[in-house]
Amino acid sequence: MDLHTVTEVISPARPGQWRPGDAWLAGGTALLGEPRPHITRLLDLTAAGWPPVTIRDEGVEIAATCTIAELADQLGRYPIVLQCCDAFLASFKIWNVATVGGNLCAALPAGPMISLSVALDGTCVLVGPDGGERRVPAADFVTGEETTVLRDGELLRAIHLPSGPLGARTAYRRGSLHRHGRSAALLIGRADPDGAVSLTVTASTSRPHVFRFASPPSAAEIEAAIETIPASGYVDDVHGRPAWRRHLTHHHAQQIRAELAL
Structure with missing residues (x-):
């Protein structure tokens, strides 16, 4: 996608250079993915030299x-x-x-x-x-x-x-309409050394949801937690309808619970 309204690229860019109509540029794969007529200038961060x-x-x-x-x-x-x-x-x-x-x-x-x-x-x-x-x-x-x-x-x-969560035991589940399709549900469970368990729900919902348990949860506790996500919170697009995404979320959450309980 051509951002035909962009007239200037500042590289390298600094925070103090921002003005209305600017957009920060990193990889650009999302920025260039659709028309953005309000953008007139790009501020390049890739030249900032930050260690990855x-x-x-x-x-x-x-x-x-x-x-x-x-x-x-x-x-x-x-x-x-x-x-x-x-x-x-x-x-x-x-x-x-x-x-x-x-x-x-x-x-x-x-x-x-x-x-x-x-x-x-x-x-x-x-x-x-x-x-x-x-x-x-x-x-x-x-x-x-x-x-x-x-x-x-x-x-x-x-x-x-x-460092603690990064080194913890995790369980991962991803669902999609197609083998190589966009994620319709992506859930991650984490079991910490102190026995606490967290469950993160993304992709099926418009924003992330995190559920935390002081000890390994039961199937009923997982079910009750997922049910707190409102019906309006599930995504509705060509990659999956809300009812199906909700089903995937419950299904994968129970799989994660079982895997972390082993």
Whole structure:
């Protein structure tokens, strides 16, 4: 898709350069995917030189400009990371261009980097036009289909994943209408060493839902948790109707519960 209203590209870009009509550019695979006539200028973040992945004792910081290929290469030892990368069902060309931050900011229900960040208790590091920084739980970053908590001129700088959840045992389920189709439901369960269990629901719903249990939940507890998602919260598009997505969500949630109980 040509963004024919864009007249200038600023590279490298800084937070203080933002003005109305600008858009932050990382991989651009989502940005260029549909008409955006309100955009007149692109601010290139790929030239900022941020290290893709920074590993520290307390966890991992993933730059918003980290590509899917770089994420898989540097954190591929964690099965859940590779599973979420593979959920793109994309060619190597997309893997080498699409970014982790871009996937979150696009806020599409099927975004697997949203699923990964939320399931591992990630924190989004946001930078405003004045350079001020704020942190938002990844579970709260996406507020609906293609909507986030980002304010005008604010950019996603990085996602921090704490070491505990990153190293925890996980269970993954993904459903789609077609073998190589867009995710209609993507659920991740996590069992922590203290016995706590979390279940993250994405793709079937317009925003992520996280359910936490102090101990391994029963089938009835999982059922009751999923039932708190309102009927209006399920996505309705060509990739699946709400009733079917709800069924997949219940089905995969019970599979995850059983797997983590082993």
